[in-house]
Amino acid sequence: MxxxxxxxxxxxxxxxxxxxxxxxxxxxxxxxxxxxxxxxxxxxxxxxxxxxxxxxKEALLADRWDTQLDALRARLADAAPLDAALEVLGEELDFLVASARRHGWDEVRRFGELVRSTPALVAHHREARDRLTEAVAEHLAARTGVPEADPVPHITAAAVAGLWTVFALSLQRHQAKGATRMAREVRADLARAADALRRGL
Structure with missing residues (x-):
């Protein structure tokens, strides 16, 4: 290193x-x-x-997307897309819990509410998820040797990137339970969603 x-x-x-x-x-x-x-x-x-x-300006607040995208690209070299996504989201959850311990859970909740209530930030998050989807699709196309325009890598990548939506919705649903219990519930929701994708994909 x-x-x-x-x-x-x-x-x-x-x-x-x-x-x-x-x-x-x-x-x-x-x-x-x-x-x-x-x-x-x-x-x-x-x-x-x-x-x-x-x-x-949006990136000043939502600066974790670049970190997640870099981590996902690094993990895709050695892990299946679902496993890579779960590892990255697990690290992001650990980061949120650490932030809650440092700044207080109320501030983390206010942060989430600010993002959800600000159109420019909502659009920024959507664009970031699109970049995640594109990164997974490019990796799958290269790994399987199919053209980049092939629909299979793209639909698979969209499903994998859907874990970020599950993550966000789960955080919102369980946020009143406190950081420790919230983290446990979010991990459970992500595991259930990944299992559904493994059966379907």
């Missing part, structure tokens, strides 16, 4: 500062009421610097 350089560590720390600051401001004022320039000023950097780290 390559050791992290000082420059890389500073970039990672700044990225986290920008995301944490933006999240706090969005939760306090609402997503539409906060400009990227406001986040930049609060962090003592330029607006251009923010966009060097995040491709859009």
């Amino acid at each position: 390559v050791a992290e350089t000082l420059r890389d560590r500073r970039k990672r720390e700044l990225r986290r500062q920008l995301s944490d600051t933006a999240t706090r401001m969005f939760l306090e004022r609402g997503f539409d009421a906060v400009r990227v320039a406001d986040v930049a000023r609060a962090c003592g950097v330029t607006e251009k610097t923010v966009f060097n780290h995040f491709g859009s």
Whole structure:
């Protein structure tokens, strides 16, 4: 494993500062009421610097999608798509539980409510799920040697990416139960959904 350089560590720390600051401001004022320039000023950097780290205002809040997509691509090299997806979602669930312990479960719930109630963030999440679907379809087409336009990799990828929808709905359904019990229920829902896909696929 390559050791992290000082420059890389500073970039990672700044990225986290920008995301944490933006999240706090969005939760306090609402997503539409906060400009990227406001986040930049609060962090003592330029607006251009923010966009060097995040491709859009939405990505400041929903920055976990790139992490999940990178993790999924890495796992697809060695694991079946369903197993790869379950591993990535399991790690995302662990991240949410850790965040709840760090910031309080109420803040995590407010975060989810902000995403669901903001059209731009809903659209951002849909676009991110589309990218996940495309990544799985490309992998399956390459692995099986079929053309990229073949319908089988695409319908299979859409089914696998559907686990992210199950994940989001399960989080919402069980969020009142507290982080530990919620995590157990979400894992159970994901396992049931994956079993259904294994039988169908």
